[in-house]
């Protein structure tokens with residue numbers, strides 16, 4: 001089967017639904033690809049190291065399901081992987097804003113946003129809260145979340161991400177490499193020069209202190225070039241000696257890629273045929289899906305929302 005495929009890819013997971021699903025998924029990928037450590041990806045870009053039918057596994061954010069469901073499977077199969085985390089979220093045992101928003105009612109959130117941003121609720125009602133938040137600065141998102149807290153139906157205290165003990169257990173396994181993922185997961189392109197730099201540099205430095213290792217890798221929150229981040233962030237990473245930085249551009253890797261813009265294919269669900277199709281088609285699947293479903297991709301939603309907020313009469 002591997003003969004059919006000579007390409008190389010990086011698979012990205014966020015939440016891992018179960019051990020069974022993850023094991024089956026890895027078995028399907030393994031029919032077409034060999035699993036390799038991140039150090040081989042570094043050699044591929046910097047030392048002209050040849051890769052054929054190779055796959056590296058990544059996790060963004062550090063969801064507890066990575067520890068509970070993915071780590072035991074990776075250990076049993078002795079497979080290497082990389083996890084991108086915020087040292088702040090791990091140390092303080094708090095949730096990311098995009099996790100906490102799921103504790104509240106979408107309509108309530110949109111009403112508060114409409115009020116505080118001087119736009120009509122009806123103008124933003126059809127967009128997802130996720131897309132709306134992705135057009136906002138972190139401090140505005142945090143303000144809305146704080147306002148929502150007394151209205152929460154669930155306990156927002158429940159921890160969604162790995163803690164320090166779990167991070168150290170991962171490190172001791174010797175199969176997990178670590179990379180930084182900012183402190184608060186802002187959409188970096190919405191932030192000021194200073195705030196973007198602080199988010200990136202503090203995460204690299206604090207993660208390095210936590211794991212007592214040099215941090216060589218980084219994953220951009222949300223990961224879409226020219227939407228969630230741009231050249232400014234790439235330059236900050238270069239100045240901080242980051243060797244590889246990862247996006248969410250859905251395609252195979254190529255030796256001509258900028259090592260600070262390495263693409264990854266994400267996967268969070270799906271049966272065996274779906275997984276097989278996804279890992280073999282690269283970017284074609286995403287394009288096909290947006291045509292079949294005839295709906296706006298998130299990228300288009302964000303562009304339209306930015307227009308709505310720009311046209312609003314109230315400026316902060």
Ligand SMILES: [Zn+2]
Pocket residue numbers: 060061181185220221222
């Ligand atoms: Zn993330």
